Amino acid sequence: MASSSGTSSGSTLLQNSGSEEDLQALMDQRKRKRMLSNRESARRSRMRKQKHLDDLMAQKVQLMKENNQIVTSLDVTTQQYLNMEAENSVLRAQVGELSHRLQSLNEIINFLNASTGAFGAEDIACTITEPTDNFMNPWNLQYLNQPIMASADMFQY
Template sequence: MASSSGTSSGSSLMQNSGSEENLQELMDQRKRKRMISNRESARRSRMRKQKHLDDLMAQVTQLRKENQQIISSLNVTTQHYLNIEADNSILRAQVSELSNRLQSLNEIINFLNASNGVFGDSSSPFDEPAADSFLNPLNMAYLNQPIMASADMFHQY
């Protein structure tokens, strides 16, 4: 029996060592599968990160382009505003000048009405002596002087 127990324990050792080898081989296979799986997962993760980075870079490019368009539009609008503001300033100065001219003309008319009665009553302006008459052609030279104003005068405002 000793020989049979030796044989059986020898064969048990061989079975154990075969099982251990199979177990070790199975563990190595699982380890390789895990490594391959982990590598594939890391590769997918890197690809996702790269795609995300590419998307962000494309978004940055698009936003920069939009920003340039907005800045360009703002510059054009600002230039239009400045042009309109300059035109408006000129028009205001012209309105002021024309108001002054109208006031001066109204004062002349009021003076004539008060002193000569030329426009206010039915009396003839020719009743007065020719040298004193407002309508005397020799005295009308100052009325024919135009009040000059040009757009160039108004650029200082």
């Protein structure tokens, strides 16, 4: 009986060692499968990350183009604004000059009207109603920038 029990315990060892090897092989196979799965997951993660980075780079390029267009538009608008400001300043200066001329002419007219006793009424009417064509012609611009030299003080006797 001892021999038969030794044989059976030896076969149990063989069965245990065989099942342990199978178990080890199964664990190794699962480990390899997990490693492959992890590698594939890491590869997909890197691909998603690269796609996200590419999308961000494309968005950056698009935003830079839009920014350049806005800056160009702003520069054009600023230049137009400065041109309008310069033109406005010129027009304001012309308004001031024309107002001064009008005031001087009104002073002359008032002086002449006050002095109608010294001059004949016909003389004043002719002087006022018949100015030279060049002065009253609005298209003759050479008179716009020339100061009027006459003043009320010149006509005192």
